[in-house]
Amino acid sequence: MPRIRIAQAQINPIVGDLAYNLELVKQGMETARQAGADLVTFPELCLCGYPPEDLLLKPRFLEDVRRALELAVEASRGVTAVVGFADQQGEEVFNAAALIHQGRLAGVYHKMELPNYGVFDEKRYFSPGRGCMLLELAGVRVMLTICEDLWVPGCKVETCARTVGVGLTLNISASPFHAGKLSLRRRILADYARRTGTTVCYTNLVGGQDELVFDGGSLVVDPRGELVACSHRFQPDFLVSDLELPAAEEAPPVTAPDRLLELGPGRGAAGSPLPPGVSNGLAPQPGPVEEVYQALVLGTGDYVRKNGFHKVVLGLSGGIDSSLTAAVAVDALGAENVVGVTMPSQYTSRETKSDAEILAQNLGITLHTVPIQRILSAYLEEMGPVLGPGELGVVAENLQARIRGNILMGLSNRFGWLVLTTGNKSETAVGYCTLYGDMAGGFAVIKDVPKTLVYELSHFVNQKAGREIIPHSVLVRPPTAELRPDQKDEDTLPPYELLDPILKSYVEEDKVLDDIAATPEEAELVARVVHMVDLNEYKRRQAPPGIKITPKAFGKDRRLPITNHYRPGMIP
């Protein structure tokens, strides 16, 4: 059986930064050259970054991408590479893989299955490809595929693979993270490998892009579905695998619209020693809580850096949400680049204020204090004649949150710090948050993290450090917004242990009341929660972007109208 050396360049491109992305591809080709790889694969659309969204509607952008590809081809002497790019052909644009072979563009494959669900809008931009692409390299028949092509059982790609016989399937991908996604991916790829009797070599993007984190996790599975190699996750990596694969000699012919390219004998370096700095075999994998934490760290760091910021500022209330957010920020950017602000009011207890101080000390970050009581008084005095007499209730509560938002934004304007917000998914879902108040900021780190998982992640922070980072008292104190005397979240919301499973069923799984609630008492609670979620779509619409870590995040993953009168069963 022929042996082939395959390299997988798990790179972190920046959307729209064609020059930078081209440089990453050139570096990857150079590493592949040094490693003697027969072929190196780069992720889907890596020359543009993913997802480029409506940049794809700009003709000049597509021309510039083409020019970047030409420069990649020029730099490819001695290398065979598969590089993702957007390919304009006449009126159509394709999600494409360039097959670059030793200084020339040997062929271009067009993705055939275009995802248009969840966060994906590929049918907005791309036409589907009209044929498969195969190559023969180093005596092995290889098939080129892009992401979704392997996720649709029975599609044209699979039919072709079964018909013509494929030793190795290359899949270049830009598959965003959610908790548990890697297991799902492995299962999909292993099933495909078994169904078609091929080895699958899957190369994923890594890095944060607005609300998405690409976790990498590039891998190789053999025809029995066994994992042969996998890369480090949440960081760039360069994975090299020597694979023994069936000879192409007796494979059936390939007929149009599918195409076969003959690329010759390859480098013949399989089995030789690897240069330093490249990965090989099975990299260690994070556990289920750690992978979410790493996603938050990567997503936060990349959003801040790729948008030209260096430092961040956040309000530290002494609560668990801001504590976790601060810990993530420190891991993403370094303690010297994180600034905490505590903004006490008359309702701030001594304990929470002291917890904020201990946290800042544990993390080694600067902490400023700006009291808000006098500012609040100034508002209430000036607004008094219009507000009229009577209890102010939520007016005063929201004003406090908005004063804090203003203070943080003022510091942002003064010093160029990005404001991180600290709201979690549970409160964002039910609207237990103040628009322009605690929701004010540039990036919402834990926006998609349910409160119960906030606790798990916070315990993980301390466990990882081997010492108390987030004070014990923060972990055990009942959650409170501290906007009125003795306020507790549970005065307004059901306990998070009850709330979170309901939110998961309703938001992520689109279940309806009858399927969520088992008893009439539960039904009442579920109805109340569902109503709060529906009612607060307008707030979420003005929330800052934040990192998707569940199968369905708020944002482009879940597109509901604000004006929406639907109630299940409203038709008798």
Add this chain to the structure above:
Amino acid sequence: MPRIRIAQAQINPIVGDLAYNLELVKQGMETARQAGADLVTFPELCLCGYPPEDLLLKPRFLEDVRRALELAVEASRGVTAVVGFADQQGEEVFNAAALIHQGRLAGVYHKMELPNYGVFDEKRYFSPGRGCMLLELAGVRVMLTICEDLWVPGCKVETCARTVGVGLTLNISASPFHAGKLSLRRRILADYARRTGTTVCYTNLVGGQDELVFDGGSLVVDPRGELVACSHRFQPDFLVSDLELPAAEEAPPVTAPDRLLELGPGRGAAGSPLPPGVSNGLAPQPGPVEEVYQALVLGTGDYVRKNGFHKVVLGLSGGIDSSLTAAVAVDALGAENVVGVTMPSQYTSRETKSDAEILAQNLGITLHTVPIQRILSAYLEEMGPVLGPGELGVVAENLQARIRGNILMGLSNRFGWLVLTTGNKSETAVGYCTLYGDMAGGFAVIKDVPKTLVYELSHFVNQKAGREIIPHSVLVRPPTAELRPDQKDEDTLPPYELLDPILKSYVEEDKVLDDIAATPEEAELVARVVHMVDLNEYKRRQAPPGIKITPKAFGKDRRLPITNHYRPGMIP
């Protein structure tokens, strides 16, 4: 030639309000019955409201829609009707037209061409239909189509129409407004009528739904492309037309996958007098500025009402943007439901404050005054130690805007008023606005209106009233944010007469620098503007919804990444 009486029910449904929408359909069927119509058409997806977005992913929603359709069928004795709904069939969902005939569901047509560009995401939800539907009614061969089916020259629908011969084409639609859209629609429909030799009867939705306004403008064009009838725009209407059409007798047979339904002789009432309250013939049409104004009035009124609000509040600065917004609000909701607030600072001139008062008087609305100087001082005192010494510049400017935002939100919390924001498209595009400041609110009335059009609309307001509503001094004063002494917009921005055409080219037409600028001096200006637009995507992402009135609005019409390093020509 047979004569047929066709009714078009231009209704204003509410997304998700299946019970209400069903009621509208029942009422329309009753009116059609009284008018002796052979057939009545209702808009696309009118049972769900359009666009239902991810409600379509909820299985229970689709079941409830089906139930609403069944109730419509039950109520249809004596009537033939075409009703838009979402049709779940196994794993697939179709954008469908129910053909309801005298108490039974005679057939269902599935839309074949699914738009997935601009604001449309139909491929996210729907499978394309697999065949056309024709009927024979009152001796005429009629074809059922849905919206986009007529917008794609040479598509299957058109091919079928040419092959089998169609006397009348019914098109039910949910086509959102932008300035000039009606002319575009008429041209598309007239071209289709001429190409296929058919009369086209086009029924559009009316009403506001979040960022979209459906303008109605239902119409009939004859096979020469001439306009035969058209409805009133921006309001519900019921249009009845008696049409003389070619006999179906000699038309060629219809073969699978297309279908033909025989519906019999019809009511035979064509030519008889019409009951009162229905429209007939050519309704008067608004001019180019008036149509935008009406779109703003309808969009604002429907957003406020459909979201359960009665009153709105807005800041009146004495500038033209807030003046126009207030005028629109009064036309949409009545003067008694609009509250103005003037929030002077030390930079507020006597003239602008007095103009705000005159405007409020002219409109007959309540005006409150809340000065912000002392609140600003409280912020600056408390933040002083952290801000440090030196000029505060934009810090103090943004704080003023945010204090005003907080005051309005406080009043909203106190009295349940919806806050209207007053930013125009020009400043939203270049980020000349303050996040959580003047951008704080529930609905952004003129968000998609370029500043130059703000002036035209303001003149129109006075002209329509036949007296000065917006004070003359507001119309002639150079625009200013009044956040520092003697500030003028033109200190920061190019004159709006230069800025707006650049924004149109870049934002709406996706042109690049070289295509926009004719000279090197222009190139410098264009580059600066383009950079400002790109840089401020993050602000727009947190803006409230507002009414689309241009071919490409910010929002789901234009989906650009926040993290985006693209600069045209960055690859040498």
